[in-house]
Amino acid sequence: MKRIIILILLVLILNCKGSKNDNQQSETFSYFPIEIYPKDRSSVLPSEIEIYAIIDFQPNLESTKFFVWKEGQLVVGNTRVEKVSKLYKIIYDLIDKSEGTYLVYFAYGERATFWTFFSETTKTIPTFEKLSIPRDKFKGFPYGTPIIISEEKLMNPMTIDDETVILKKKFLFEETYATYDISFLPNSVIINLIDYESSRNYKAEITGILFMEGNPEFSSTTINFRTIDTDKPFVKTCSPDFCVRRGSCSAVSSLKNFEIIFGDNEEIDPLSVIENLVVESNGSKVIFGEVWSISESRNLIHKNASETSKVYVFPNRIFFDFGYDVKNSKISIYILPKLSDTSGNSIDSFFSWCIDVS
Numbered sequence: 001m002k003r004i005i006i007l008i009l010l011v012l013i014l015n016c017k018g019s020k021n022d023n024q025q026s027e028t029f030s031y032f033p034i035e036i037y038p039k040d041r042s043s044v045l046p047s048e049i050e051i052y053a054i055i056d057f058q059p060n061l062e063s064t065k066f067f068v069w070k071e072g073q074l075v076v077g078n079t080r081v082e083k084v085s086k087l088y089k090i091i092y093d094l095i096d097k098s099e100g101t102y103l104v105y106f107a108y109g110e111r112a113t114f115w116t117f118f119s120e121t122t123k124t125i126p127t128f129e130k131l132s133i134p135r136d137k138f139k140g141f142p143y144g145t146p147i148i149i150s151e152e153k154l155m156n157p158m159t160i161d162d163e164t165v166i167l168k169k170k171f172l173f174e175e176t177y178a179t180y181d182i183s184f185l186p187n188s189v190i191i192n193l194i195d196y197e198s199s200r201n202y203k204a205e206i207t208g209i210l211f212m213e214g215n216p217e218f219s220s221t222t223i224n225f226r227t228i229d230t231d232k233p234f235v236k237t238c239s240p241d242f243c244v245r246r247g248s249c250s251a252v253s254s255l256k257n258f259e260i261i262f263g264d265n266e267e268i269d270p271l272s273v274i275e276n277l278v279v280e281s282n283g284s285k286v287i288f289g290e291v292w293s294i295s296e297s298r299n300l301i302h303k304n305a306s307e308t309s310k311v312y313v314f315p316n317r318i319f320f321d322f323g324y325d326v327k328n329s330k331i332s333i334y335i336l337p338k339l340s341d342t343s344g345n346s347i348d349s350f351f352s353w354c355i356d357v358s
Helices: 002-016 020-025 270-276
Strands: 035-037 042-044 051-055 064-070 077-084 087-094 100-108 111-119 131-133 138-141 147-150 165-170 175-177 180-185 188-193 201-210 218-227 235-239 250-252 255-262 277-281 290-294 298-303 310-314 317-326 329-335 351-357
Touching: 051 100, 064 077, 064 087, 087 100, 147 201, 147 218, 165 188, 188 201, 255 329, 255 351, 270 277, 270 290, 270 298, 270 310, 277 317
Parallel strands: 042 111, 138 218, 250 351, 290 310
Antiparallel strands: 035 051, 051 087, 064 100, 077 087, 100 111, 131 147, 147 188, 165 175, 165 201, 180 188, 201 218, 235 255, 255 317, 277 329, 290 298, 310 317, 329 351
């Protein structure tokens, strides 16, 4: 964002102030440059491509800079000057003239400007589609596939950097920056994920990229996705510690709730919990009153108003609240083999635990 503000201020300043030598050569010109070609956002045939800027003072080539990108890649050319009447045409001759979308940056001394044009045999201006790969909330994003976010408008490449293109790893209550590379096309940002982790949630966002067309406007697009998850869910621990005992029940004096914790990167499917978590009290099944899915938002996915128990399904843990103090009971807890994660991987094991409440 800082770079965008600096760029805008720089352009404003440069339009009003020249270098000392330039002012000595001409103190009367008010437009810089007087003319450009091809016109901004125009379309020309490849054979008609001639990039130039016209100024009204004699230039010094050492103070002249031309940079041209096609489809986000810097293209090679030569700079030369022609005198036209009392004006000077600074020309950038491309080595290769071909179809594509071009961005031109021209600077002389402290003054600078940029524009874009299209080159197609049909002379039509292309239209763009807003899309993303992967789509938002996609599960199973494969290793080695670039993340692409495309906008309907052309993007100013000078505003594309690691402050406006951000990729983060997501945890339940925090986010950390991932390691990634950025490249771009005229209307798309391409993110190459370097530290790919399976079974991981990511968030990609582009905010603050300036569009080249229309009124000043900035991009604001966010997508969330999960990488490939081929591992079965596994139980890591529980509270109280009923799941670590073999052949005997845990003993507690009172019980209001219990918790089952899965692997750190796990993402349990809340709907599978309804059918595959069974809780009994003295041999009678406990009916779930409410089942909540807790992730980026809190959603009620099941309700039975006549019951007090509540189940809270977090990405990697299940929290069960009886809604009352359990006394003098034997609590049995079962996980059935079809309990699964959001990628469809079943736990494929039968778990049986018990808690004696005195």
